[in-house]
Amino acid sequence: MPTSFLDSPSPDASLPDENGRFGDFGGRYVPETLVRALDQLEAEYIKAKEDPSFQQQLDILLRDFVGRASPMYFAKRLTEATGGAQIWFKREDLNHTGAHKINSTLGQALLTLRMGKTRVIAETGAGQHGVATATACAHFGLPCIVYMGEEDVRRQSPNVQSMKMMGAEIRPVTTGSRTLRDAVNEAMRDWMGSVEDTHYILGSVVGPHPFPLIVRDYQSVIGRETIEQSRERFGRLPDAVVACVGGGSNAAGMFFPFVANTDVPLIGVEAGGRNDQPGEHASSLTYGKPGVLHGSFSYVLQDEDGQTDDVHSASAGLDYPGVGPEHSHWKATGRVEYRSCRDDEALATFDLIAKTEGILPALESSHAIAKGIEVAKERGKDEIVVVCLSGRGDKDAAEIRRLRGE
Amino acid sequence: MSKIDDLFNNLRRNNQKAFMPFVTAGDPDLEFTADLLRTLDAAGCHLVEVGIPYSDPIADGPVIQASYTRALDAGVKLDAILEMLKSVTSGISMPVVTMVSYAIIYRVGIDDYLDKAIAAGVSGAIVPDMPVDESAELAAKCKERDFSLIQLVTPTTPRERAVKIAQQSSGFIYYVSIAGITGERNSLPSDVVENVGWLREQTQLPICVGFGISQPEHAEMLKPVADGMIVGSAIVRRIGAIEDGTSKEGALADVSAFASEMLSTINR
Numbered sequence: 290m291p292t293s294f295l296d297s298p299s300p301d302a303s304l305p306d307e308n309g310r311f312g313d314f315g316g317r318y319v320p321e322t323l324v325r326a327l328d329q330l331e332a333e334y335i336k337a338k339e340d341p342s343f344q345q346q347l348d349i350l351l352r353d354f355v356g357r358a359s360p361m362y363f364a365k366r367l368t369e370a371t372g373g374a375q376i377w378f379k380r381e382d383l384n385h386t387g388a389h390k391i392n393s394t395l396g397q398a399l400l401t402l403r404m405g406k407t408r409v410i411a412e413t414g415a416g417q418h419g420v421a422t423a424t425a426c427a428h429f430g431l432p433c434i435v436y437m438g439e440e441d442v443r444r445q446s447p448n449v450q451s452m453k454m455m456g457a458e459i460r461p462v463t464t465g466s467r468t469l470r471d472a473v474n475e476a477m478r479d480w481m482g483s484v485e486d487t488h489y490i491l492g493s494v495v496g497p498h499p500f501p502l503i504v505r506d507y508q509s510v511i512g513r514e515t516i517e518q519s520r521e522r523f524g525r526l527p528d529a530v531v532a533c534v535g536g537g538s539n540a541a542g543m544f545f546p547f548v549a550n551t552d553v554p555l556i557g558v559e560a561g562g563r564n565d566q567p568g569e570h571a572s573s574l575t576y577g578k579p580g581v582l583h584g585s586f587s588y589v590l591q592d593e594d595g596q597t598d599d600v601h602s603a604s605a606g607l608d609y610p611g612v613g614p615e616h617s618h619w620k621a622t623g624r625v626e627y628r629s630c631r632d633d634e635a636l637a638t639f640d641l642i643a644k645t646e647g648i649l650p651a652l653e654s655s656h657a658i659a660k661g662i663e664v665a666k667e668r669g670k671d672e673i674v675v676v677c678l679s680g681r682g683d684k685d686a687a688e689i690r691r692l693r694g695e
Numbered sequence: 696m697s698k699i700d701d702l703f704n705n706l707r708r709n710n711q712k713a714f715m716p717f718v719t720a721g722d723p724d725l726e727f728t729a730d731l732l733r734t735l736d737a738a739g740c741h742l743v744e745v746g747i748p749y750s751d752p753i754a755d756g757p758v759i760q761a762s763y764t765r766a767l768d769a770g771v772k773l774d775a776i777l778e779m780l781k782s783v784t785s786g787i788s789m790p791v792v793t794m795v796s797y798a799i800i801y802r803v804g805i806d807d808y809l810d811k812a813i814a815a816g817v818s819g820a821i822v823p824d825m826p827v828d829e830s831a832e833l834a835a836k837c838k839e840r841d842f843s844l845i846q847l848v849t850p851t852t853p854r855e856r857a858v859k860i861a862q863q864s865s866g867f868i869y870y871v872s873i874a875g876i877t878g879e880r881n882s883l884p885s886d887v888v889e890n891v892g893w894l895r896e897q898t899q900l901p902i903c904v905g906f907g908i909s910q911p912e913h914a915e916m917l918k919p920v921a922d923g924m925i926v927g928s929a930i931v932r933r934i935g936a937i938e939d940g941t942s943k944e945g946a947l948a949d950v951s952a953f954a955s956e957m958l959s960t961i962n963r
Contacts, residue, residue: 322849
């Protein structure tokens with residue numbers, strides 16, 4: 290039983306620094322109007338972290354309302370069909386609301402109450418974060434407004450219905466590419482005018498400090514459970530861990546506990562879209578450059594004038610031209626390897642998992658599984674690859690039929 | 696002494712206030728923007744803010760957003776904007792400052808951006824997504840070049856922080872009248888005069904007020920405490936009318952008449 294992984298925490302475990310920086314990345318590039326709210330949020334987050342009753346309240350919610358711990362599942366038939374390392378799924382799709390997003394929205398809803406704020410706004414792409422925010426708000430009786438690109442409202446309509454049923458107001462965003470990036474812009478603009486009484490429950494590890502820190506920490510339950518479950522099941526840690534990266538919240542939550550304490554190989558999977566040409570993919574780390582978007586300095590897809598590129602992914606949740614600053618830092622230090630997975634590979638993987646495992650994975654998670662299979666093929670039968678199955682795919686069924694022209 | 700310092704010294708000597716319009720570069724095209732700048736100068740405007748279109752302007756309301764989208768859709772590029780400014784600035788007397796996202800400055804490179812802007816006759820920059828905490832490098836490089844970096848104070852800024860921002864700012868301080876995005880408002884918050892009055896006692900720098908200002912009554916209200924008034928959406932909306940069929944000459948005449956009305960209210 291290895292015990293060493295707690296002995297030598299990586300210096301990365303203490304990031305971000307007091308300026309909200311992960312190495313060169315992160316910071317706070319926002320209008321002055323928002324600075325006080327970000328300071329207040331950071332202060333409240335730190336206070337809550339040191340308050341045992343807060344942590345206890347959150348733990349009970351995660352257990353009784355979300356259904357944590359989420360299982361770690363051996364994908365036996367997939368492993369046999371792949372012919373390499375054992376493939377295990379960390380089943381975030383089995384959480385209440387069907388994805389990892391609820392881990393962070395409950396924590397942030399509790400912070401909202403602690404700050405005495407009375408209204409919540411959120412952005413959503415795939416709709417999973419919107420549903421998770423609407424759920425947390427219904428649970429606590431907070432009014433909730435969700436900004437969602439018009440294109441995403443169309444392709445993720447089951448989630449739109451769920452949000453409405455839980456009392457959230459959906460505001461379709463018709464500017465720009467009408468997807469996640471534009472939804473973030475609109476939510477930020479709302480916040481500019483509502484900052485005194487409203488908390489913005491941001492859905493990913495993006496945006497200005499302290500959001501990348503807060504969302505990562507609340508999502509880190511994924512990686513902590515994976516470490517615990519691996520030690521119970523295998524008596525050791527996995528040989529590789531794989532997760533998909535849009536903004537990067539499920540990956541940050543899965544990776545951070547490993548980054549902090551171990552040298553387990555970590556593989557993040559970006560949306561490769563149709564091809565590697567600008568506008569045809571959403572792989573900021575693979576094809577982008579460091580720059581500024583949505584309040585933080587990180588890898589971004591931009592033209593030579595700093596204008597944000599349009600991006601494409603079949604998966605609404607990965608259809609974003611930026612990425613969390615901590616991922617940029619992990620790329621720069623080489624701690625995490627980032628690969629890119631095309632639309633067609635993800636769609637084929639969705640089919641494969643449906644038929645071999647009886648699980649409909651979200652299209653986002655299908656990207657991670659596709660590369661998880663690739664990683665398993667590179668490794669021996671005694672090795673273990675854990676893939677974060679970040680969400681369920683029911684929401685994608687109609688869009689998949691449409692993409693296939695059915 | 697920058698051109699902006701000279702402007703406010705002169706205004707203060709004559710007990711006058713500045714009227715400062717905002718225009719979007721390249722809406723609907725750069726040739727029109729050049730004509731617009733000459734028109735505003737001829738009308739007697741004291742300083743102009745030229746907005747560099749950006750794809751994700753989170754501090755801007757629908758009117759300025761739409762103008763940025765029109766300009767970007769028409770293919771306007773930063774180099775072409777600066778070339779246009781170079782051809783105009785030598786022939787006008789009002790200083791030009793750019794309103795520009797740090798996303799653009801970073802991508803171009805701080806040194807390159809500043810050198811090109813100065814070569815184009817630009818006197819300063821307002822960077823709406825760069826709070827004072829992130830501005831050390833840019834501020835130092837602006838100072839080396841005697842290029843003004845105008846920083847923003849808002850109603851949500853704690854007073855201690857406002858003093859720090861005032862110390863780091865140059866040219867003037869941009870006081871944002873409302874917690875919110877740009878756009879015309881019917882009325883301004885009642886405490887804006889008190890807040891600007893307080894800030895006035897903390898700094899020697901001129902204080903100019905923007906966001907929401909769109910009517911002569913607003914100018915009347917701010918006159919006693921502010922050194923200048925910035926008007927964006929009310930100008931940009933009049934240009935946006937071109938898209939709906941107003942002639943370019945008609946839009947210029949409309950803007951010119953509005954600027955004259957504001958100027959006469961401000962310095963009556």
